[in-house]
Amino acid sequence: xxxxxxxxxxxxxxxxxxxxxxxxxxxxxxxxxxxxxxxxxxxxxxxxxxxxxxxxxxxxxxxxxxxxxxxxxxxxxxxxxxxxxxxxxxxxxxxxxxxxxxxxxxxxxxxxxxxxxxxxxxxxxxxxxxxxxxxxxxxxxxxxxxxxxxxxxxxxxxxxxxxxxxxxxxx
Amino acid sequence: xxxxxxxxxxxxxxxxxxxxxxxxxxxxxxxxxxxxxxxxxxxxxxxxxxxxxxxxxxxxxxxxxxxxxxxxxxxxxxxxxxxxxxxxxxxxxxxxxxxxxxxxxxxxxxxxxxxxxxxxxxxxxxxxxxxxxxxxxxxxxxxxxxxxxxxxxxxxxxxxxxxxxxxxxxxxxxxxxxxxxxxxxxxxxxxxxxxxxxxxxxxxxxxxxxxxxxxxxxxxxxxxxxxxxxxxxxxxxxxxxxxxxxxxxxxxxxxxxxxxxxxxxxxxxxxxxxxxxxxxxxxxxxxxxxxxxxxxxxxxxxxxxxxxxxxxxxxxxxxxxxxxxxxxxxxxxxxxxxxxxxxxxxxxxxxxxxx
Numbered sequence: 001x002x003x004x005x006x007x008x009x010x011x012x013x014x015x016x017x018x019x020x021x022x023x024x025x026x027x028x029x030x031x032x033x034x035x036x037x038x039x040x041x042x043x044x045x046x047x048x049x050x051x052x053x054x055x056x057x058x059x060x061x062x063x064x065x066x067x068x069x070x071x072x073x074x075x076x077x078x079x080x081x082x083x084x085x086x087x088x089x090x091x092x093x094x095x096x097x098x099x100x101x102x103x104x105x106x107x108x109x110x111x112x113x114x115x116x117x118x119x120x121x122x123x124x125x126x127x128x129x130x131x132x133x134x135x136x137x138x139x140x141x142x143x144x145x146x147x148x149x150x151x152x153x154x155x156x157x158x159x160x161x162x163x164x165x166x167x168x169x170x171x
Numbered sequence: 172x173x174x175x176x177x178x179x180x181x182x183x184x185x186x187x188x189x190x191x192x193x194x195x196x197x198x199x200x201x202x203x204x205x206x207x208x209x210x211x212x213x214x215x216x217x218x219x220x221x222x223x224x225x226x227x228x229x230x231x232x233x234x235x236x237x238x239x240x241x242x243x244x245x246x247x248x249x250x251x252x253x254x255x256x257x258x259x260x261x262x263x264x265x266x267x268x269x270x271x272x273x274x275x276x277x278x279x280x281x282x283x284x285x286x287x288x289x290x291x292x293x294x295x296x297x298x299x300x301x302x303x304x305x306x307x308x309x310x311x312x313x314x315x316x317x318x319x320x321x322x323x324x325x326x327x328x329x330x331x332x333x334x335x336x337x338x339x340x341x342x343x344x345x346x347x348x349x350x351x352x353x354x355x356x357x358x359x360x361x362x363x364x365x366x367x368x369x370x371x372x373x374x375x376x377x378x379x380x381x382x383x384x385x386x387x388x389x390x391x392x393x394x395x396x397x398x399x400x401x402x403x404x405x406x407x408x409x410x411x412x413x414x415x416x417x418x419x420x421x422x423x424x425x426x427x428x429x430x431x432x433x434x435x436x437x438x439x440x441x442x443x444x445x446x447x448x449x450x451x452x453x454x455x456x457x458x459x460x461x462x463x464x465x466x467x468x469x470x471x472x473x474x475x476x477x478x479x480x481x482x483x484x485x486x487x488x489x490x491x492x493x494x495x496x497x498x499x500x501x502x503x504x505x506x507x508x509x510x511x512x513x514x515x516x517x518x519x520x521x522x523x524x525x526x
Contacts, residue, residue, distance in 0.1 A: 008219055008397070009397055010397070011396075011398035012220065012296065012300075012398050013297075014295070014296040014297040014298055014300070014303075015396060015398035015399065016401060016402055017297055019306065019402040019403075020402050022303075022310050023310075023373060023402060023403065023406065025310070026313060026314065026369060027365065029314060029318075030314070030317055030365065030368070031365035031369065033318055033321060034314075034318055034320065035365045035368055035369075036365075037321045037325055038317070038320060038321050038324055038343065039343075039347075039361075039364060041324040041325075042324075042343065042344065042347075045329050048329055
């Protein structure tokens with residue numbers, strides 16, 4: 001038994017020979033035809049995954065940036081709209097006030113014109129009345145005085161004097 | 172669930188098959204010579220190398236075995252190749268005999284005309300023994316497995332792992348990411364990956380094939396054969412020495428910071444260290460695998476030691492338990508061998524800035 005145990009722990013030359021042969025052949029064939037393609041395929045895949053992840057991250061960043069840009073654009077547009085609206089409101093207010101002013105002015109002018117017209121008409125009427133009253137007075141006086149008063153320059157002078165005494169403007 | 176049941180049934184069948192065949196032997200021995208069952212001889216015969224692959228012995232004494240080729244070389248007779256069947260049952264053939272007893276048990280010896288063993292002139296034995304045959308089969312299985320894996324990668328291109336890839340790729344990635352890169356570094360690991368992968372799978376395939384009791388090519392104690400582990404350890408040794416850089420050799424022959432008078436002590440210590448590392452690798456693998464086989468066989472032998480079938484269920488239960496443990500050990504030892512190889516290689520390529 002001990003001897004067998006010895007044979008167990010003493011390497012046999014033939015087994016060593018075959019192990020070297022088999023193992024080296026195994027190593028050679030596998031490294032040449034198996035490990036090389038397998039490891040390179042695995043590595044290529046690893047790199048692809050890494051690259052894909054990176055590009056996904058990049059795309060995400062870009063999207064975020066785009067979103068931010070969009071928001072900025074939107075905000076700007078909103079601000080611009082506000083400005084435009086405000087301007088429009090101002091313009092409207094201005095227009096309205098201008099129109100109002102103009103209308104008031106125009107109305108004032110019209111009133112003034114009307115007043116001037118009335119004044120001149122009044123004056124015209126007064127002068128007509130003046131004339132007619134003169135004529136009427138003459139007529140009345142001539143009728144009242146009859147034949148006493150002759151058509152002389154003195155008579156007419158007298159009439160004028162009377163008329164001047166009457167101030168129409170007072171009434 | 173179904174597969175698990177099936178595997179369990181398969182394991183049970185194999186184990187019972189093994190017990191039946193050994194039981195047959197026992198009967199044969201009892202009928203023949205009435206000799207007492209010797210468990211240690213039985214176990215050592217099973218784990219030792221042999222020229223024929225014994226499968227079972229029939230009740231009439233005929234043995235069913237796979238007779239492997241014997242290849243002998245001696246200076247006087249030259250090369251001789253013949254089947255080991257010619258040497259069965261102590262027969263002489265071409266002046267050779269397979270010793271069955273004594274100091275040279277299991278070895279092929281030359282005998283002269285008088286039938287006396289010439290102990291001085293043992294022929295060089297390059298026979299395809301049980302171990303060699305088992306190892307060849309393991310290598311062929313490994314080649315088939317990994318060449319088809321490589322082919323599948325070539326076929327699918329860059330894609331998600333599928334088929335055989337999803338089964339083997341995690342192991343390859345484990346060796347790369349958890350053994351090679353942490354030990355050898357991102358820069359150097361690629362150089363040693365082929366060796367580490369080959370060593371790992373060579374050991375694990377042989378370990379697992381050794382756990383399956385029968386039939387050939389399963390059940391050979393390949394990684395429990397010291398010649399095999401010696402060669403594996405030597406490979407690690409040579410790779411370590413040949414990839415050793417300047418800093419490594421300086422550390423051995425002129426370690427910086429060590430006083431000169433201490434060098435005569437330090438240099439031998441360092442040189443012993445060079446050899447003790449692979450020596451540890453060799454012994455560890457050999458001892459672990461052999462121990463596992465011995466335990467399983469011992470549990471089976473309990474049936475014959477007690478000479479009672481009633482022991483069989485207990486024995487089988489423990490054998491199944493041990494086989495589960497051995498399954499773990501098979502993976503573990505392959506892992507440890509690879510890990511330590513990577514570690515020893517990494518010690519030979521220290522980075523310069525550490526100095």
